[in-house]
Amino acid sequence: MSNEHKITMLGTGLIGMFYTKTLHDQRGRDRVHLIYSRNEEKAKQFAKEWGIPGWTSDMAEAINDPDTDVVVIGLPNNLHKQAVLMVAKAGKTVLCTKPLGRNAAEAKEMLDAVEKAGIFSGYLEDLVYPPKTLKALESVKNGTLGKILWVRSRETHGGPHSDWFWDIEQAGGGAIIDMGCHCIEIIRNFIGKDVKPLEVMCWADTQVHPIEAEDHGIGLIRFENGAIGQFEASWTFRGGMDIRDEVAGTEGTIWLNHFLRTGFEMFTAIAKGGYVAEKTESDTGWLFPVGDEVHELGYTTMFADMFNALDNNKAPMESFYDGYVVNAIIDACYRSAKSKHWESVDLKEWRGEIKVVETSISATDPDEKYILIKKELMPDGRTKLILKEKKSGKIIQKVNPSKTK
Numbered sequence: 001m002s003n004e005h006k007i008t009m010l011g012t013g014l015i016g017m018f019y020t021k022t023l024h025d026q027r028g029r030d031r032v033h034l035i036y037s038r039n040e041e042k043a044k045q046f047a048k049e050w051g052i053p054g055w056t057s058d059m060a061e062a063i064n065d066p067d068t069d070v071v072v073i074g075l076p077n078n079l080h081k082q083a084v085l086m087v088a089k090a091g092k093t094v095l096c097t098k099p100l101g102r103n104a105a106e107a108k109e110m111l112d113a114v115e116k117a118g119i120f121s122g123y124l125e126d127l128v129y130p131p132k133t134l135k136a137l138e139s140v141k142n143g144t145l146g147k148i149l150w151v152r153s154r155e156t157h158g159g160p161h162s163d164w165f166w167d168i169e170q171a172g173g174g175a176i177i178d179m180g181c182h183c184i185e186i187i188r189n190f191i192g193k194d195v196k197p198l199e200v201m202c203w204a205d206t207q208v209h210p211i212e213a214e215d216h217g218i219g220l221i222r223f224e225n226g227a228i229g230q231f232e233a234s235w236t237f238r239g240g241m242d243i244r245d246e247v248a249g250t251e252g253t254i255w256l257n258h259f260l261r262t263g264f265e266m267f268t269a270i271a272k273g274g275y276v277a278e279k280t281e282s283d284t285g286w287l288f289p290v291g292d293e294v295h296e297l298g299y300t301t302m303f304a305d306m307f308n309a310l311d312n313n314k315a316p317m318e319s320f321y322d323g324y325v326v327n328a329i330i331d332a333c334y335r336s337a338k339s340k341h342w343e344s345v346d347l348k349e350w351r352g353e354i355k356v357v358e359t360s361i362s363a364t365d366p367d368e369k370y371i372l373i374k375k376e377l378m379p380d381g382r383t384k385l386i387l388k389e390k391k392s393g394k395i396i397q398k399v400n401p402s403k404t405k
């Protein structure tokens, strides 16, 4: 089944623009038909630019509009809860940008509200939807990489574009809540969303900007099956926006590069203006444009998943529950950055596996005398075996005389 949806977009800032561009550029059925901005002039101007028939500076009017069936929230973090609760009351579909809340308590309230109202909701975490990430996830799910041991996800740039991000009260934190939330959900997807995050160790500091929140944070997340997630989020990085993921398994590795090095490199000696890519710092010299940014960052596939799920009465890939888990991990990060200790992830409700047994290190026995630690292919084609003698525990190496390739 495929319906045509009438969307109210809340917010005319960067994400309101990216979301509208995604929905309107592809000649899709689902269109923004009402835009809300607290500033009337801005709402009017945005409506004109994107061919939106209605505009308003009244949020309640925007949500309760009788023609609207889907509300997309693209407002600053401190307004997510208020907007979600209003949509739940109106009984409409709600799609909310990241982070879901400023903390897990807010996110839980939002989760409870949509579930109580029985409405469809989706967490707009675009960075698990880039086409290459979806393909990488498919490989991980079918076991191509073996057991996932370590996922590293990084998002860094020179700092956000609007005032409210820099205010700890409105944003709920700094670089970790803003960008670490992407990395954490990417990590969860690769390790398995059914695997419980147990505890975190996090460093956070304010290295450059005169603000209360952190402008740089690095964290480790330990999962119940022994896997480790590592995120790096920074507002101090120079040279544009760096978004990279690395997945390491027992049988393979994946590296993903979403920005700066995407295979499109351009040099220009003259500044002619024009858009290069989000957070680019320069318009001369070597530039790294991104072809179709909304597609390469996952917005297109994200909205397709959300609307397909809505029409087919299925759960989307990213739910409010996922947003809540991300917030709970971030809360633990902030506690750890203060205490300088591992802090447990406090999940009021866990919907994944109850107990994932940590898989023990598998010992391969080449014969009854030895346990195989590592097999290595040598430059001359022979194989070297690193072995542990079972009886003595002594570690030795043996080179097979014949070439095995």
Ligand SMILES: NC(=O)c1ccc[n+]([C@@H]2O[C@H](COP(=O)([O-])OP(=O)(O)OC[C@H]3O[C@@H](n4cnc5c(N)ncnc54)[C@H](O)[C@@H]3O)[C@@H](O)[C@H]2O)c1
Pocket (backbone or CB within 6 Å): 011, 012, 013, 014, 015, 016, 037, 038, 074, 075, 076, 077, 079, 097, 098, 099, 124, 125, 126, 161, 162, 163, 164, 178
């Ligand atoms: N990749 C992503 O998913 C992504 C990227 C950027 C931003 N975001 C998220 O989108 C949200 C908005 O970020 P943005 O980059 O669009 O910010 P922005 O500053 O560019 O836009 C924010 C919008 O909210 C409006 N606004 C600000 N204060 C308001 C208030 N008190 N009442 C009503 N409206 C108000 C502004 O006028 C503007 O239209 C944030 O939650 C942010 O984390 C997500």
